[in-house]
Amino acid sequence: MFRIAIQVRELISSNVTSALDGASNPAKLLARLQREIEEALIGLAGETTKARRQQDRLKAELVQANAQEADWGAKARVAMDNGREDLARKALHAREDSRSKIAQLKQDIARLDAEMTEMQEAEIQLEAKRDDVRKRLADQLAADGNASGSAPRGGFASRTEKRMDHIANLEKRTAFATEDDAVGRGNASVDREIEEMRRERLVDDELAAIRSAAPAKPKKAGKSSKAA
Template sequence: MGTFSRLRYVMAANFNALLEKAENPEKLLRALIREMEEAGDDARQATAELLAEQQQLERADQRMGEEINEWSERAERAVTAGRDDLARAAIKARTECQARRDTVKADREDLAVRVAQLETDMGTLKSKLNEARARLKAMQARPVPAGAPAGPAPRQISRNERRVRDALGRFDRLQNQVDRLEARVRSYEIGHESAPAWAAADAPADPVVESELEALKARLKPARPANAAKAADAPVDAGA
């Protein structure tokens, strides 16, 4: 899951194994709690930002759907008016808009999966944090044995803390991913504005556009009034 699975090291962490290796378990446990609290804050902020991106993608999807309908109506009006050139341009614009909308839909689905996974990870992190706090409270309630070492812990503690920090520190890359996603959303917002409304007159024929144009013509062809068709097919009276 990439950036949204960076909490799993902590979620899968075996506190007993970590604490057994530490000369000063209480200090290590405090460090673990502090790192988990910071990770939880980062995760909540990331979730809020991604939910905002979701809303922007939903608005872009809705707007593009409206544009697709508008281009379809323009194509029909152009065919009815006998303007195949304008109909081709409208069909091409609709096709390009549909391609952008398909990309937006795919991004929405991917983002929804990532947000759901992040929310699940946050719930698991909360449970681990409660467990760590309970262990620290129990540890502080024990009497300190005589002759217990005092002072700073050996370098092994720093290594354990660094392992946790390295796993949780990958949240720094989350902001970069959010920034990239936000840039893509902005491109959806402005990309359609830079696209030409009508194709150039000397543009090469597009087989897909031509096929859709012929299908549209065939669909609109029966629109001629029935009485007009009968009048056209009626035999001509020679004595008239």
């Protein structure tokens, strides 16, 4: 999830009408809300750019990983053709590493796709919110007859502080959740061992398939007997 997701969601879901009802200075509230929305839009644009660059890099890595997977498979067959089962086994292990990398890269690319789609939707919603706030601000300033929008600090500032405290609390909860990861480390080691067994079985099966498909080598002709 992109870093400014919490701020963006709160801005999108904020009820401007309810906030104005309890505001001592509606113009100042609207001006600050407009600035927050514009800052969030800038942040979204930056996050989208970073995600796109990261995805381009991952796609380039995926092309390389696919090529490496095919290359290791070919090398395994060459090794077996030359009677080097030990090298063929190592090549197939390397190929499995490439396959694992390919699977992870595909997951990361799909995740970035989803995040960029979410950011684009959030940007559209924020743009609409900004247009609404700008119109309300213009109407309020016209009604007040005061384009400065300045006034003593009111309820909006306190609500902003509460929102920042809420974000800090969420970050603390995330930190606490990561502490619980240690509990699952024992299970992870078991999972790794089972995965290694699966890989070994796959390599054994592949070697057997290559071995059975290899053409039989012709027997060397014996020395002709000397003429009597």
